Amino acid sequence: MKNAVALIDGEHYPPVIKHAIQEISKREELNFTAGLLLGGTEKIKSREDLEQIGIPVFPLQDLREDLRRYLSELKPEIVIDLSDEPVIGYKERFMIASVVLQEGMVYKGADFVFTPPTFHDVIGDKPSATILGTGKRIGKTAISSAVSKTLKSVGFNPVVVAMGRGGPPEPELLHGDSEPLDAETLLRYSDAGRHAASDHFENALMSRVTSIGCRRCGGGLAGETYVSNVLEGAQLAAGLKNDFILFDGSGAAIPPIKTQMKLLVLSAAQPLEYFESYMGPYRIRLADVAIITMAEEPLADDRKITAVETILREINPDLELITTYFRTAPVTADDFSGKTAVLATTAPAVMGDKIKSYLEEQQGVTVTGISFALSNRPRLHEDLTSFTGGKKPDVIFVELKAAAIDVVVNFARDQGIRIAFVNNIPVNRDGTDFYKQLGSIFKSRFR
Numbered sequence: 001m002k003n004a005v006a007l008i009d010g011e012h013y014p015p016v017i018k019h020a021i022q023e024i025s026k027r028e029e030l031n032f033t034a035g036l037l038l039g040g041t042e043k044i045k046s047r048e049d050l051e052q053i054g055i056p057v058f059p060l061q062d063l064r065e066d067l068r069r070y071l072s073e074l075k076p077e078i079v080i081d082l083s084d085e086p087v088i089g090y091k092e093r094f095m096i097a098s099v100v101l102q103e104g105m106v107y108k109g110a111d112f113v114f115t116p117p118t119f120h121d122v123i124g125d126k127p128s129a130t131i132l133g134t135g136k137r138i139g140k141t142a143i144s145s146a147v148s149k150t151l152k153s154v155g156f157n158p159v160v161v162a163m164g165r166g167g168p169p170e171p172e173l174l175h176g177d178s179e180p181l182d183a184e185t186l187l188r189y190s191d192a193g194r195h196a197a198s199d200h201f202e203n204a205l206m207s208r209v210t211s212i213g214c215r216r217c218g219g220g221l222a223g224e225t226y227v228s229n230v231l232e233g234a235q236l237a238a239g240l241k242n243d244f245i246l247f248d249g250s251g252a253a254i255p256p257i258k259t260q261m262k263l264l265v266l267s268a269a270q271p272l273e274y275f276e277s278y279m280g281p282y283r284i285r286l287a288d289v290a291i292i293t294m295a296e297e298p299l300a301d302d303r304k305i306t307a308v309e310t311i312l313r314e315i316n317p318d319l320e321l322i323t324t325y326f327r328t329a330p331v332t333a334d335d336f337s338g339k340t341a342v343l344a345t346t347a348p349a350v351m352g353d354k355i356k357s358y359l360e361e362q363q364g365v366t367v368t369g370i371s372f373a374l375s376n377r378p379r380l381h382e383d384l385t386s387f388t389g390g391k392k393p394d395v396i397f398v399e400l401k402a403a404a405i406d407v408v409v410n411f412a413r414d415q416g417i418r419i420a421f422v423n424n425i426p427v428n429r430d431g432t433d434f435y436k437q438l439g440s441i442f443k444s445r446f447r
Contacts, residue, residue, distance in 0.1 A: 004030040005076040006055070007096070009087040010040030014052035020082055021055065034074055036060055036067065040087040064095060071103045081109040091277055098282035101222050117224040119258040120231055123238040127156070127446045128245040128259035132223065134274050134283060136251040137346055138267035139293040139326055141199050141401075142424035144248040147263065148207035150438045151244055154447070159210040159242035160203040161233045161257075163225075163250045166195035167215030171233035174211045176204025183409045183419040190405040197404040199248060205400055206331060206423045212237055216250055221279045223254030230255050244446075252283075261445060263289045268300035268308050268323075269348070275311045284315045289322065289441060295429050296325040298350045305429070322437060326424040328355050329362065330397065334420065337364030339394035342387045343422070344371045344380065344408050346401050359397070368393055375402040384411050397422045 008017050021032050035057040037050065044050060050057040060066040071079070079100045081093070088096070097114045100107035107114040131147060133140040144160065151158040161171075172194075174181075181204055189196040200213030214233040218226030230247075234257045237245045247255035264287035266275065274280050284290065290312050295305045305323065312319055328345070330336065341363075347355060349372040356367045371383035380403055387393065395418040398408045404421075412419045426434045 001029050001031045002077040003075070004032050004078045004080050005071065005074055006032055006035040007038055007079060007081045007083050007088075008035045008053070008057070009038050009083040010044035011042050011084065011087055012082070013043045014049050017082060018053045021053070024080060030078065030080070032080075033076060034058060034070070036070055038063065038083050038087055063092065064099060067096065067099050068103070071100065071105065076105060078106040078108060081107065094278050095281060097222075098279060098285065101282050102285045114222065115224075117220070117222050117254060118256055120234070120256055121258045122231065122234050123245055123257065123259075126238065126245055127243065128247070128257075129261040129263060130247040130249065130255055130257070130259045131263050131265060132249040132254045132283060132286070133252055134264070134266040134270060134280060138265055138270065139424055139426075140265040141202050141248065142206075142326060143263075143265045143291055143293065143426060144199075144246070145203055145206035145423060146426050146434065147246060147438065148203060148209045150435050151246065151442060152207070152209070153435060154439045154443050156244040156442075156446075157242050158244040158246050159212065159237050159240055160200065160207075160246045160248055161212045161214060161230065161237050161255065162199035162203055162248040163214040163216045163228055163230045163233070163253070163255060164199045165216065165250065166198045167200070167213045167229075168194065168198075169215065169229070171229055171236050172200065172213040173236065174200055174204040174213070176208045176211055179204070181205045183405075183412070183421070186400075186405050187409050187413065190409075197400050197402060197406075199250070202400045203248065205421060210240065210242055216253055219251060219253040222282055223249070223252060223279075225253050225256065228256065230257065254283075261289070262287045263291060265291050265293060266308070267293050268295040268305050272304075272307055272311065275308065276315070281315050284312055284319070287316065287319060288445075289320045289438075290316075291426070292321065292323045293426065294325060295323045296354075299348065320441060322434065323429045324426040324434060325429060327358050327427055328397075328422050329425050331421045331423050336395060336420070339365045340368050340391075341365040341395045341397055342369040342371070342384070342393045343367060343397040344374045344384070344404065345399050345422075346374045347372060347424075365395070374399060374404065374408075377403045377407055380407050381411070384408065388415055388417070392417055394418060395420050399424070
């Protein structure tokens with residue numbers, strides 16, 4: 001029989017709770033070792049009332065902290081929720097789920113079940129880390145590229161295992177430090193049916209590291225994927241000579257591999273409820289480092305950024321925080337001075353003025369158009385056509401994402417326009433060096 005803990009409230013009479021525990025014990029073959037009183041005083045007023053339930057009952061003063069403490073001590077395999085409104089509502093239930101899953105336990109109520117994601121132990125003692133996110137379009141892959149560069153700068157030779165919706169049917173190995181990954185090569189891959197803008201191509205190109213591409217389909221509330229081949233990708237990575245394995249999540253989906261360190265990427269532009277509610281607290285508690293992206297106006301003002309940082313520290317006081325924004329820059333060191341350029345990006349349209357100013361200032365180009373529709377193929381093609389309807393630009397800057405290859409590179413080739421890939425570089429909001437700060441974290445943990 002599995003050991004269980006019951007979550008109860010004072011809005012149910014003790015005999016009702018006792019009967020429910022007995023019925024569930026028989027029906028689901030559970031051994032209830034304790035009950036946790038979440039609150040409510042209408043029908044439970046004294047210690048004598050609690051004793052009628054027939055198992056030890058511990059009242060919780062601070063729901064989040066006391067729940068974590070008792071679960072850590074009692075170590076049940078499953079937590080059965082017998083509470084109800086008005087003591088426990090939707091928000092509280094998600095908070096409870098975050099704590100229970102963090103402890104690696106099943107959380108079950110009358111009509112729901114939350115199971116903790118499975119993390120496979122397949123890479124042994126090789127240094128490793130996971131990058132997970134709170135959603136899509138928050139700059140996670142750009143951060144992954146920056147992490148790879150940081151690992152190289154502190155003496156590691158990393159391999160990145162990336163998973164995505166457009167990943168290959170079998171794990172695909174790319175030697176980014178030696179393979180040609182120019183526009184023509186990627187276009188040939190695309191013409192052959194490969195998704196040449198998948199995350200492992202981006203990691204290989206932007207950081208010039210070894211990368212392994214995997215696919216996944218579906219994503220659960222706690223980050224579990226319905227189907228993926230990441231386990232096979234991890235096994236492939238474990239057999240390589242690389243001395244650090246970095247796993248790159250997909251959207252809010254988490255790679256199902258046990259690693260020694262977790263870095264959470266979140267955007268200051270996301271709603272606060274993404275962090276303090278739903279499964280945000282679960283992801284925050286999993287993390288050792290939180291990297292806040294897009295921390296600048298007009299995406300987020302000072303008040304919003306401070307609120308995000310405060311929530312993170314309240315939920316996980318041990319987190320190391322790095323607050324950043326992005327700046328767009330070409331991958332190569334080519335001279336673009338005096339050129340006219342257009343850009344295809346997944347960045348929010350409200351960032352257009354800042355992106356344009358930065359490119360013009362840093363690269364000496366004149367930006368004549370920006371398409372923010374890199375993930376919208378029909379609109380992207382319309383934008384490119386309108387940008388080149390008069391005088392053609394000298395170069396098209398493009399992120400290696402979404403329709404970068406099959407639409408943008410194809411279009412540029414047909415029009416005889418030069419292609420230059422760009423990356424989004426994290427910049428620390430407080431003026432310190434992102435790479436040095438992250439490098440110090442890695443050296444303190446792994447060296």
